[in-house]
Amino acid sequence: MTATAHDTAAPAGDAEVVLRAAGLEAGYQRPGRHGFGRRRVPVVAGLDLTVRAGRTVGVVGESGCGKSTLARAIVGLIPAFAGTIEFAGTDLASLPRRRRRRVARDVQMVFQDPYTSLNPRMTVAAVIAEGWRVHPGIVPRDREDAEVARLLDLVGLRPEHAARRLHELSGGQCQRVAIARALALRPRLIVCDEAVSALDMSVRAQILNLLADLQAELGVAYLFISHDLDVVRHIADEVAVMYLGTVVEQGTAEQVFGDPRHPYTRALLSAVPSVRDRPDDAAREIVLEGEVPSPAAPPSGCRFRTRCFMAAERCARDVPELIVREGTAHPVACHFADADTGTDTDAGTASSAR
Numbered sequence: 001m002t003a004t005a006h007d008t009a010a011p012a013g014d015a016e017v018v019l020r021a022a023g024l025e026a027g028y029q030r031p032g033r034h035g036f037g038r039r040r041v042p043v044v045a046g047l048d049l050t051v052r053a054g055r056t057v058g059v060v061g062e063s064g065c066g067k068s069t070l071a072r073a074i075v076g077l078i079p080a081f082a083g084t085i086e087f088a089g090t091d092l093a094s095l096p097r098r099r100r101r102r103v104a105r106d107v108q109m110v111f112q113d114p115y116t117s118l119n120p121r122m123t124v125a126a127v128i129a130e131g132w133r134v135h136p137g138i139v140p141r142d143r144e145d146a147e148v149a150r151l152l153d154l155v156g157l158r159p160e161h162a163a164r165r166l167h168e169l170s171g172g173q174c175q176r177v178a179i180a181r182a183l184a185l186r187p188r189l190i191v192c193d194e195a196v197s198a199l200d201m202s203v204r205a206q207i208l209n210l211l212a213d214l215q216a217e218l219g220v221a222y223l224f225i226s227h228d229l230d231v232v233r234h235i236a237d238e239v240a241v242m243y244l245g246t247v248v249e250q251g252t253a254e255q256v257f258g259d260p261r262h263p264y265t266r267a268l269l270s271a272v273p274s275v276r277d278r279p280d281d282a283a284r285e286i287v288l289e290g291e292v293p294s295p296a297a298p299p300s301g302c303r304f305r306t307r308c309f310m311a312a313e314r315c316a317r318d319v320p321e322l323i324v325r326e327g328t329a330h331p332v333a334c335h336f337a338d339a340d341t342g343t344d345t346d347a348g349t350a351s352s353a354r
């Protein structure tokens with residue numbers, strides 16, 4: 001792997017905002033109590049997030065914390081229950097379905113498994129051109145073959161690949177096709193949901209480098225969702241740490257990896273010393289006990305408190321806002337974000353503070 005994206009990137013604050021989610025709630029419907037009616041379960045709950053033009057925001061968190069649900073809400077696969085998803089000045093969350101579909105071409109998604117997200121029996125050319133049927137006027141019909149060839153070249157495939165069917169390609173080649181398909185609509189933002197997780201290490205590095213090159217060339221922004229901190233460390237300019245449907249810490253990659261302030265971020269990073277900016281300084285491993293609680297019955301106050309080694313009485317009462325606090329340089333949703341528990345905490349094991 002080459003230099004990480006944020007080694008060379010310009011400061012985050014100066015680029016235009018392409019996506020801003022505020023107080024976002026999204027999730028699923030479940031049968032109501034005693035089997036009557038249906039009730040909404042907000043898996044994403046009051047989430048704030050900003051993505052700037054041409055930048056990459058990595059979203060990390062344990063399995064089940066709502067990363068995929070966030071992705072699905074942003075691209076419009078599921079509706080928002082509340083809050084806003086402002087994209088280039090328009091609130092996508094409040095648009096009627098039809099108009100939303102029109103804006104949708106600007107926000108594309110690449111899924112983890114191209115074999116299930118795309119039709120393996122279709123030719124590569126048909127997969128790439130499919131979006132042009134839904135959003136006519138992007139490429140004239142008589143220019144489509146040339147545009148497919150250009151997109152294939154862009155993602156490192158040969159023109160001959162156009163006639164092949166997806167099931168004839170390797171996983172890495174399929175993911176390149178999925179990226180070409182997303183780029184075919186000339187989006188400003190691509191949501192990558194575990195887009196390299198199913199790939200071998202060497203192919204993974206190739207696809208990450210491809211994404212970085214495409215960003216430098218086209219200025220596309222990525223919301224890059226991954227449970228793999230090493231991958232996010234490599235590709236992200238900024239990092240948002242998610243726990244039980246909310247962002248608990250967000251900052252530049254240097255801030256989050258070099259000076260993690262939320263106890264949940266500290267616990268995640270302590271398990272992967274290779275991603276720490278200052279590995280010598282890292283706390284010994286903080287073992288998080290238990291699982292992420294059900295989004296249907298989240299803890300009161302701070303959602304992380306039931307697994308937190310720093311939890312106090314106040315945490316059960318007051319919801320901590322995601323704000324820059326005294327002693328922190330970036331937003332953290334913890335009442336005790338300024339407490340120094342860095343190297344020598346008594347936090348060998350997360351105690352329960354129920």
Ligand SMILES: Nc1ncnc2c1ncn2[C@@H]1O[C@H](COP(=O)(O)OP(=O)(O)OP(=O)(O)O)[C@@H](O)[C@H]1O
Pocket residue numbers: 028029043061062063064065066067068069070227294295
């Ligand atoms: N279609 C669905 N219907 C009901 N609940 C769902 C559905 N999809 C996800 N959930 C619930 O939403 C919560 C978050 O799931 P989500 O897949 O968004 O998390 P994640 O962080 O992406 O985890 P993973 O990396 O394992 O996919 C989980 O409690 C899950 O059970």
